[in-house]
Amino acid sequence: MIENPTPMLRAVLLFPLLCLAWLSAPFSAHAAMEIQVIGGAANKIAVAMVPFQAAPGQPVPALSQIAGDDLERSGRFRRVGLEGAPQPVAPAQVDYSVWRGKGADALVIGRVAALPGGRFEVRFYLLDVIKRTQLAGYSYNISAGQWRATAHQIADIIHERLTGTPGAFSSRIAYVQKQGKRYELKVADADGQNPRTIVRSGESVISPRFSPDGKRLAYVSFEDRKPVVYVQSLQDGSRRKVAAFKGSNSAPAWAPDGRRLAVVLTRDAASQIYLINADGSGLARLTRGGHLDTEPVFSPDSKTLYFTSDRGGSAQIYQMAVSGGEPRRVSYSGSYNVSPAISPDGKSLAYISRDEGRFRVVLHDLASGQIRALTDTTRDESPSFAPNGQAVLYATVLGGRGILGTVSLDGQTRARLSESGVDAREPAWGP
């Protein structure tokens, strides 16, 4: 499906792609990542996104384009074509019957004004086309470096007002990019844009995890010729080795309070799970045995750890109390279920399941036990939930290179975040 969109779909997709590349050029010095919305569910909210009026003498801002891409990627919205329609910039100018005629449920309009000191004022309005009322109106005073952040905030507001759930468009992702033999740990906006490198290394980096407050990143670096867990400040770049014991140190997972991590060490035996304070003190072993335990993740209430173990003879997901006790098996179908991620509400797990040789992201509802595949790719890895729980970020391989993708929880809308010519892997969605 990703390789072969229908001609109609391709035409629809390419138009926004071209516009994005062109419009965003004045605002970003970084190479643009592609966004491809692959499919979608039937019941989407139809939004007309009118390009915001530019300040006199300034380029047309990409605000409505970026916000529209955000909304479309979520799978909850579709954009309504604007052909032939007037382009209002204030609510008083809106002829609702025109937008109703185009099938729009909601209308987004706005304008930009230049302020002294190189700043800008952005005003936007969200209008209910059916009830003919204003749902939201905001004004932002921004610098020239805040176009994308402003667009994501606008998308967050639209998402929240129209679906009742906060958007996650202002959040960030971390991932590892491999180019030749060089590895870069990057932090980017949730749409994959605006990537910034926080670690460069000649050796592999895996398993980045944002602290709950988003200010620190834990990760595993092989730069010392073996895996060591680091925690790095995203504010000043300083970092410390949190787990550098004899043997292998890996799979960091933040406790919800941000003060402790679960890590996997081989210092005493095969890979086992330990708890350790974020400053590297207070090591305590949690699992015991000769089997392999790894990939711990805390439940949102801090009471439970989910993890991968081969204690039953194959790789499966287990859970155990953070206070200790006997692990209980969670996944039963198939012989390889790994890399659990827990939803923000604690009600479902996303993990990688191998089925007939295909490694795919599945969603496991913990109450009902129901399991659904969310993707149709074959080499998926590293799922993580959006902060609002509405989508899953994952890595997969297409055309021989690693790419990042998001998928809505119904599996119907998949978007691809990737930069050409590089391998992207090990994604994690943060606050």
Place this chain on the structure above:
Amino acid sequence: MNKIFWPVLLALTVSACSTTGSKEATVEDRTGSGTAATTPSAGAESTGVSGAGVAGSALPGDASDPRKDPASPLSKRSVHFDFDSYVVKDEYRPMLEAHAGYLAAKRDARVILQGNADERGSREYNLALGQKRAEAVRKALAVLGVSDAQMEAISFGEEKPRNEADTEEAYAENRRTDVVYGDE
């Protein structure tokens, strides 16, 4: 495992590779403004010497080292595994017996057992699986009489594939434990 010896072994290994030049990671500053400014790597971080695994190779005609003799089972260094398995197959017994004999005869010789996994599936699980594969070889050698002090088991997971192709043959080649001597 002898806990005292490991740092010595590590130091030897690191110093043996330090001539390849330092490759430590560069940490960059991310200020709140969204601009990424490169800062010199912190002094504390520059102590980690991470050589690029340079392995010495025998010069032609070096007949004095039996480990380099293609006719000797000592020249065989890789134990291969089935998918998702860390069972050492019987076919590797002659090779492991040869290494066990060599290590028993040369008590100052050390080996690092480097476990690896193919690239499919979870990187963290593969890291743990590589460790189990290294441990499996370490235990097999221990049963054959090799002292714990002469061995260390580590894992590269799927991070250092020998064959980067996306084929079953490449996967099979990458599912292995390598026996690497400390003086090589």
